[in-house]
Amino acid sequence: MDYTITLQPSGHAYACPPGTPVLKAGLDNGLFMPYSCRSGICRTCRATIVEGRVDYGDVHPSCLDEDDKRQGYALLCKATPLTDLVVQVNELDPSDAIRSKYMPARVLKMERAADDVMIVTLGLPMNEPTLFRAGQYLDILLQDGTRRSYSIASVPDNEGVRQVELHMRHLPGGRFTDHVFGAMKLREIHKLEIPLGSFFLREQSDKPMIMLASGTGFAPIKSLIEHALARGIRRPITLYWGGRKRTDLYLHDLAQSWADRHGHVRFVPVLSEPTPACAWTGRTGYVHLAAMEDFPDMSGHQVYACGAPVVVDAARRDYVARCGLPEDEFFADAFLTAADKR
Incomplete structure (x- = not known):
């Protein structure tokens, strides 16, 4: 017998078969909830169980600990219903799906x-x-x-x-x-x-954007920036791209060309472990901290972050807690390897 899942604040309701993750059943029913890895790691799909009980699934405590569960949080890509549920989640516009x-x-x-x-x-x-x-x-x-x-x-x-x-x-x-x-x-x-995935540009906003990439997390950031430029979007964009050494910034010249040609785009490359061979004279340290140094107050910004989970998680935590970024203005896609997902 299927369980009924009711989403708040929209009031949308749908059937979820036993053993089926809440997220999968919602997507199958044409609803659009935030998600990325679908592996219980990135936490993009975290939501609050207002009523009912779930099986939390095989989620690592670093992604959802016992305190999170006591507060009602669950990762919808892994959580399966044990009863009918009422779930509080920030649904996305179905027209974006x-x-x-x-x-x-x-x-x-x-x-x-x-x-x-x-x-x-x-x-x-x-x-x-x-x-x-x-x-x-x-x-x-x-x-x-x-x-x-x-x-x-x-x-x-x-x-x-x-x-x-x-x-x-x-x-x-x-x-x-x-x-x-x-x-x-x-x-x-x-x-x-x-x-x-639900990592995409929120074009209805007029807020300045901080874009944070580590390693090949540059790939979706490249898509976002080139899309914004093609669309004539003039919101300020500050791109922080981090790597250990100079060769990790494998399309550095392309990123710099955006800043050279467009006055509303700024590019800040950051290396955490430059070697003498890098001949590096730019910023050093952790890339997410470089953004905090430049933007100690992020209350009026949006952040788009992509890269290693440790970078994305640190940025999410610190930008919200220390820089005043509204939690719902942090958009992320954590890059996970097959080993990460095991």
Whole structure:
């Protein structure tokens, strides 16, 4: 017998079969709730259980601890209902939702941007132009049914696109990235699910934007910024891109060109462990702290953050607690490896 899930404050209600995560059932019913990793790690889908009981699922205590549960929080990508539920969650406008589709894709181009970063262009079916929102991601489905998630670095088009650009970092021992940096060939075919996630530009806002990227977390930030520029959006944008060494900022010149050509865009590269070979004269330290130094008061800003979970989590915590950023103005997509998801 299905359980009834009622969302507040919208009042939307839907049926959720036993054993089905609250988030999945909601998405299947055409509702649009915040989510990203769907693995119980990034916390984008955290919501409050107002009434009823849930099985919290296999969630690590660092992502949802006992104190969180006592306060009523649950991660909707993992929580399954044990009773009917009333859930308080910040739903998104259904008009922003694009239902994901499965499709084949062909490798059209592979460009080594750094020793451990490959920019891969995938061709999509010509007879089915694909829609996505700047900042969203896709899943590559491997033959054993497992998935690898990659943010889309290219710019969307209202008429749909026929190619997407992905930035893939090599993780030695990683089954898929070993293939990408080894045996992968042009015209190779893969199966995708696209688009996914609720990380996208909130265009109805007029607030200045702080964009924070670490490593290949630059990919969706690139999509967001290029989309904003193409749309003629003039809100101030300050981009902080962090890496350990100079080669981690593999498209540094592109990012700098945005700032050079557009007066409302500022680029702040930050290295945490520069070597003498980097010949680095720019900012050093942790990238999320560099933004705090420049913006001690974020109360009137929006933040878009993407990268390693440790960076995104630290930014979320510190910007809200120490810089006055409204919690609902922090938008994030944490990059997770297959190992992170185990």
